[in-house]
Amino acid sequence: MKPKVSVIMPTMNRAPLLPRSIESVLSQSFTDYEFIIIDDGSTDNTKQVVEEYAKKNSRIRFIRYEKNQGIPTVRNRGIAEAQGEYIAWQDDDDEWLPGKLEKTVKKLDELPKEYGIVYNAFLRIRPNGEKMFFPPGWVEPREGNLYKVFLKKNFLNPQAMIFRAHVLKNNGGLDPRYLVLGEYGWYPKLAKRYKFGYVPEVLLHVNYTPASNSQNNTANAKTRLMFMKDNWEDLKNYGFIGYHYSVIGDLCIDDKKYSRGAYYYARAFWHEPFHLIHLAKTLLSLLHINYKIVRKKFGFLMPKKEFKV
Secondary structure, three states, rough: OOEEEEEEEEOOOOOHHHHHHHHHHHOOOOOOOOOEEEEEEOOHHHHHHHHHHHHOOOEEEEEEEEOOOOOHHHHHHHHOOOOOEEEEEOOOOOOOOOOOHHHHHHHHOOOOOOOOEEEEEEEEEOOOOOOEEEEHHHHHHHHOOOOHHHHHOOOHHHHHHEEEEHHHOOOOOHHHHHHHOHHHHHHHHOOOEEEEEEEEEEEEEEOOOOOOOOHHHHHHHHHHHHHHOHHHHHHHHOHHHHHHHHHHHHHHHHHHOOHHHHHHHHHHHHHHOOOHHHHHHHHHHHOOOOOHHHHHHOOOOOOOOOOOO
16 A cells, blocks of 8 residues: 655765654654655765664665765655655755644645645754744745745755655656756746645754755856756746846855856846945955955845744
């Protein structure tokens, strides 16, 4: 008999953190699930850690790649292997809270078929203990058609979501070109076809990991440029071109690539000439000054607070 839910967890070289993540899934009140753990070429003792859990729990299916394949390949393998009606994700350093699976499954069960995804509120926790609430205040609407939201900025981690399996299986899976910021390659695509439901309760702790690939500024900038190319017409129609060029400029400046940053800030200003912040950033970059330092020192150009706890 096939399970109601397939829980998929990619992992690589996180053996010390795995027990917390695995146990947060195994301790869920909802039990009609299989748990697929995919090791993407770990060189630590990940295999031994997972096999110990698999001996004690028949829900666990362990798949191992001897060589690293990259997160799109691993996630797509999980989607292909999943036997459940729904698919839920877990990350190898995060923690599902009690009731997470039960409450999100119930919500998705109650929604009409045009709702292909349900997500829950969560806390992102920094190493210093600071907690940030998601979804942030700028996310409107909170549920329904979120296509416009995802065209501007991603706010969701996969492990905060549960999908009808056909939503992932019938729409091409993850784009293998998006080796970082992979969600930019599949959230907008799915949001264009399906509505999102929302459970407004914190059911997940996402632990911020500074050393992850998503923190690589150069890779992020290249991926964002690809995202803009893939979605240019819709981004243009919604007026988001300037925003994305400005973010790319920020990434360049963080790596002290001032001329490159000035170039993207100037392009942002070209598309949004009434946003003088783009012009200010351009001029500061030409002087090899990071606008964030000016903002911090003088207390202006501060963004609105987006998070709450």
